[in-house]
Amino acid sequence: MPELPEVETIARGLKPLILGKKIIQTSILYSGILHTDRNDFQTNLPGSMVTDVRRRAKLLIIDLDQARHLIFHLKMTGKVWIPPAESQPDKHTHLLFTFEDGTRMFFQDQRKFGYCALFDSPGLESWKFFAGLGPEPLLISEQEFVGLFTPKKARIKALLLDQKHIAGIGNIYADESLFMAGIHPETPANQVSLKRLRKLYFSLKEVLSSSIQAGGSSFRNYRDAQGYSGMFQENFLVYGKKGHCCPKCDSTLESRKVAGRSSCVCPSCQLLHPDLEGSEHE
Structure with a gap:
């Protein structure tokens, strides 16, 4: 999408x-x-x-x-x-x-x-x-962004995908930004440290801006206004790379289901909260 x-x-x-x-x-x-x-x-x-x-x-x-x-x-x-x-x-x-x-x-x-x-x-x-749309991630301030997540008990990736919470983010850029920030997608938002939330804020802005500069990400159908493919898929760190080596630590990337969507994570770089270790793998 x-x-x-x-x-x-x-x-x-x-x-x-x-x-x-x-x-x-x-x-x-x-x-x-x-x-x-x-x-x-x-x-x-x-x-x-x-x-x-x-x-x-x-x-x-x-x-x-x-x-x-x-x-x-x-x-x-x-x-x-x-x-x-x-x-x-x-x-x-x-x-x-x-x-x-x-x-x-x-x-x-x-x-x-x-x-x-x-x-x-x-x-x-x-x-x-x-x-009902939430704020724009490229326009919201760091303070406002952190304030969106600190009181929430829901899993952080589910909140990133919720268009009423924050608008425009889908599976690709949620996975990429969470990996860059070192946050496991199943972590309850209110258990993510302020330091990590701030890192997520800047990671999300970075990955969205970089993708815009690259013309977006193309798979089967997406084309721009003149019919050209985007190129950002060539820069993916983790999205769609289950079974590949983590680009940071060489651990094997895993896939889980979060909010009904596949999520690619590094088990070493994105530690899961112990209370959630029983979450079902894909």
């Missing part, structure tokens, strides 16, 4: 390509991808001008004039991009937007888990999902 760095990369790539342009036509090839009224979508989008392209959590937001907002949640395999002029929509293209200069933007999603919605500003602010 595209996480914060991938969606941020898409937003930054799209912005110079569509900013200030008017949408003149929308084509709905699969209406199930819409989480909004179809008639409203088709009636109100044509003639709208793009005023900004941004990200909030894992949402791609295209701001339009007249205080309207086009929202995309990419979920597992969604892609919003500007294809080459000669490209034709394939079976996974569900929405097609045509701009006044002939530029076209495709929303494709192989598994159809993603969605698109159109909101006015009051509707966006009152949308339960949007209103």
Whole structure:
């Protein structure tokens, strides 16, 4: 699933390509991808001008004039991009937007888990999902970050993945930042030392920023706004590396289930609290 760095990369790539342009036509090839009224979508989008392209959590937001907002949640395999002029929509293209200069933007999603919605500003602010998002990890202060975790008894990785607690982090960047900070993902947050929490704060910022600079992480489906793959997967320390040697100590990396997700950990560098030693391995 595209996480914060991938969606941020898409937003930054799209912005110079569509900013200030008017949408003149929308084509709905699969209406199930819409989480909004179809008639409203088709009636109100044509003639709208793009005023900004941004990200909030894992949402791609295209701001339009007249205080309207086009929202995309990419979920597992969604892609919003500007294809080459000669490209034709394939079976996974569900929405097609045509701009006044002939530029076209495709929303494709192989598994159809993603969605698109159109909101006015009051509707966006009152949308339960949007209103419930936690703070942005690249904007929150160190003090605020530590304060999010110190009172919580939940396992720290579960909190990192909880979009209501802190927004935009998924499995990749949770595993990488916890390893960099030397924290076992099953450790209750209120049992992590202040020193480790501060280290996690800076580790998370570092790994997110580095991934954005590398264009995100690509596996099967993720591509940026122009169809290019990200490169950060080449820099993974532990994610997806069960059975490999730890890059710090040469211990064998292990996998556990935390909050329903696979977690790759080093049993030497990320010590588990003794009370949790009975946790089931994957």
